[in-house]
Amino acid sequence: MSERINVLKTYKIFIGGKFPRTESGRYYQPKVNGSPIGNICLSSRKDVRNAVVAARSAFEKWSGATAYNRSQILYRIAEMIEGRKAQFIEELIIQGETKKAAEKEVDTTIDRVIYFAGWADKINQVFGSVNPVATSHFNFSMLEPTGVVGVVSSESSSLLGLISSICPIIVSGNTCVVFISESKPLCGVTLSEVLATSDVPGGVVNILTGKRKETVPHLGKHMDVNAIYLADSASEFKESLRLDAVDNLKRIVVGKESDLYSNKFENPYIVTSFMETKTTWHPIEIISGSGSGY
Amino acid sequence: MKQKNSKGEALKFSGKWDLAPAPESTDHIEIKKEYQLFINGKFYKPSSGKYFPSINPANEKHLSMIAEANEKDVDRAVKAARKAFDGTWSKISAKERGKYIYRIARLIQEKARELAVIESLDGGKPIREARDIDVPIAAAHFFYYAGWTDKLKYAFPNQSPKAVGVAGQVIPWNFPLMMAAWKIAPALATGNTVVLKPAETTSLTALKLAEIIQEADLPPGVVNIVTGAGATGAAIVNHSDVDKIAFTGSTGVGKVIMKAIAGTEKKSTMELGGKAANIIFEDAPLDQAVEGVINGIYFNQGHVCCAGSRLFIQESVYDVVLRKLKDRIQALVLGDPLDKNTDIGAINSKEQLATINKYLKIGQKEGADMFQLSCDIPKKGFWCPPTLFTNVSQSHAIAKEEIFGPVLAVQTFRTIDEVITKANNTPFGLSAGVWTDKGSKIFNLTSQMRAGVVWANTYNKFDPTSPFGGYKESGHGREGGLHGLLPYLNI
Missing domain, CATH: 3.40.309.10 (Aldehyde Dehydrogenase; Chain A, domain 2)
Known part of the structure; x- marks a missing residue:
């Protein structure tokens, strides 16, 4: 009896909730200790543009969903990662981690999703305000998601770094286009399969693989991207992204993740850095001492 | 019988009535012949010796000559601001810092009428608006932010906010004094020092504010006001010892500034154009x-x-x-x-x-x-x-x-x-x-x-309690309110 032939995985990109092959029709082979770990899509400019279109289309629905709903969907992501724990650990090991480190990374990843899931319906309670203006008006400020966010995620931390980029961005209602680690892409591709089965609407998170040098500039120059998150503060793309961003004044946020395992990383200020403050005024007919606020 | 006016003309109720002139007096205001640069608590002549005129846009009459700051002057102002930031300004307590800012608010209120008239003369805006909006809101901004100095920890839960350093601020000509207040008040409240450049057509009330700051006895160098046009602004933006740029103006110029600072770690606030x-x-x-x-x-x-x-x-x-x-x-x-x-x-x-x-x-x-x-x-x-x-x-x-x-x-x-x-x-x-x-x-x-x-x-x-600022290409960062503190802090 012959030995069973293994079914090898085709690694695909993730756009608009679907798993297309890259438009480029090309792939690359990241290597660990000299041996290739998979055939990974080399995303093209067209893939970037398709992903931005998908993210923009998803924005209205996702940002319009209730905070409670978004919170539950993030929690669901955590549940799904928990269910695939073994696979993530295996992939981290293939990418060169020790078993112990891999287990710790997956556990911390799950806990991090839950941490940010909880912020969905609290951000505006903590960071919104009612402003006591000196005229006869009711005035309040609330935070709203910035829009479509491009993410150049951590190159070295392929799972925890990735999730720590995505969650604070989408929890408030942003949608995103994410470049995952170029040298360690396995967990990112698997994460897209998790997202596809976690009730995250298609297009909220779009995941691209490939050579960053080829693709990151297209994200930086895209006129329908509102913000960029650059996870590595020492990234070679920092200045070029800031220059590219000028054309439509994208917000550029550079990560401070010196230690992804530290409690410091779990804070709401990374969530608010991808939000805009909107202030709304309405007259109050008369309040003492001042006339009508019309 | 038809009603007649004082000139004996029949009153027409169908048309517009002309209102009798009600001009605000200019007797009480003082505009100097020549204004210098306010650096390190004193007024200095520009190193180039150059001055440019400021005129009244309503009648094109000459008002004053304004000093033009070049790179050397800006460098001097930034050095003064840095020295103040490292020295006096960060050494005094937050409470005392607040009291200085309260003083500025009070002095603006005391000189409200003079400021309003000069604002109207220099910029062309109706005295009614300068008197009822520009000047009172400018004073209110200082008063509001003065109270924040010793309460910053309550604004940013679980953080220890720290001043950014030297803020370079470039403001437009549409609300000259009010924009200066929007910029300077939160910067000082959060412990920064500033170098501010007013717009070249409307420098006068900013220079009056410099006199107020001198009168309030702020430590030298905490606020520096340098006048000039685009080149002066560029010198501030490009100065390597400026930690933060706050700009209000057109989206076009905002983009030029963002390009200029792309290779640096300067923070920025951009209040740019709109089409509401x-x-x-x-x-x-x-x-x-x-x-x-x-x-x-x-x-x-x-x-x-x-x-x-x-x-x-x-x-x-x-x-x-x-x-x-x-x-x-x-x-x-x-x-x-x-x-x-x-x-x-x-x-x-x-x-x-x-x-x-x-x-x-x-x-x-x-x-x-x-x-x-x-x-x-x-x-x-x-x-x-x-x-x-x-x-x-x-x-x-x-x-x-x-x-x-x-x-x-x-x-x-x-x-x-x-x-x-x-x-x-x-x-x-x-x-x-x-x-x-x-x-x-x-x-x-x-x-x-x-x-x-x-x-x-x-x-x-x-x-002043209401955050103001844009989405998309109208800029980033907020001015006013609790949210207006953040752009001047590292948290």
Whole structure:
């Protein structure tokens, strides 16, 4: 009896909730200790543009969903990662981690999703305000998601770094286009399969693989991207992204993740850095001492 | 018998009555012949020895000569600011820091009348606006932020906020003193020191503020005010020892600045242009809405980044609203900015008038219909009567680009979804206005406008407690309120 032939995985990109092959029709082979770990899509400019279109289309629905709903969907992501724990650990090991480190990374990843899931319906309670203006008006400020966010995620931390980029961005209602680690892409591709089965609407998170040098500039120059998150503060793309961003004044946020395992990383200020403050005024007919606020 | 006026002419009740002149006195104000640079607590002559004139845009009369700061002067100012930041300013307690800022607020209030008159003379704005809005809000900003100095930990839960350092601030000519206050007050409250450059056509009240700061006895170097044009601003932006840039002005210049600092770790706040939608629904209180539209676009001659320059009227009330609007425009008083009856003052500069006139030509060329207040235009000075365009489409330049003048582009709509799409169809996102009496419709609209400030059943209201700033290409960062502290802190 012959030995069973293994079914090898085709690694695909993730756009608009679907798993297309890259438009480029090309792939690359990241290597660990000299041996290739998979055939990974080399995303093209067209893939970037398709992903931005998908993210923009998803924005209205996702940002319009209730905070409670978004919170539950993030929690669901955590549940799904928990269910695939073994696979993530295996992939981290293939990418060169020790078993112990891999287990710790997956556990911390799950806990991090839950941490940010909880912020969905609290951000505006903590960071919104009612402003006591000196005229006869009711005035309040609330935070709203910035829009479509491009993410150049951590190159070295392929799972925890990735999730720590995505969650604070989408929890408030942003949608995103994410470049995952170029040298360690396995967990990112698997994460897209998790997202596809976690009730995250298609297009909220779009995941691209490939050579960053080829693709990151297209994200930086895209006129329908509102913000960029650059996870590595020492990234070679920092200045070029800031220059590219000028054309439509994208917000550029550079990560401070010196230690992804530290409690410091779990804070709401990374969530608010991808939000805009909107202030709304309405007259109050008369309040003492001042006339009508019309 | 017909009523006669003092000249024996029959009174006409159908036309507009001329109001008796009510000019504000200028006797009590002091404008020096020449103004120097305010650096390290003292006034210095510019190292180049160069001065440029400041004129009254309402009559083109010379007001004063203003020092032009070059790179060397800016460097001197930044060094003074750095020394103050490392020394006195970070050593005194937050409570004492607050008391200095309170002093500034009080001194502005004491000199309110003089500041208002100079603001009107130098910038062309009606004295009524300078007196009731610019100066009181400037004082209020200092008063509000003074109280924050020793309470910053409550603003940013679980963090230990720290001052950024030396802030370079470049401000526009539309609200000279108020913009200086919006910039300086939060910067000082959070423990920074500043180098501020006012716009070259409106330096006077900033220099008056420098005198106030001297009188308030602030430690030398905490606030430095350098005057000049674009090159002076560029010297501030490009100075390697400036930690943060705060800019208010056009989106075009904002982009130039963002490019200039891309290779640095300078923080930035950008308050840039706008092309705000002001939306009137058929169920709106129409008379109030018309007042709001007038205030929204003609306030300060339309030199307002958040001006409601795109009006959307629901088709069912288009005719009646347009008639009311034209009647109301016809009742506006254009003339001497120092006259207390004046609604529309002078355009700030010859250059700005040329820009506005260019758009008036483009608007007509693109096929829109122009309506203007018919009135006597003073012979001297820079003037543009309040203007309204109908037959405007989304693709017209006057509906897309910021004009920064008293020019309103009117469009219509039928459904809510349509007007939301049209209103958001712009790279800008500074402000928006909504007029309807239905509460749920207000919240639907205000939450769907992609803009940083949304006025519902009101327009162009400002307050130090109220965060102000844009989405998209209208900039980033907020000024005013608790949120206005963040751009000056590292948390």
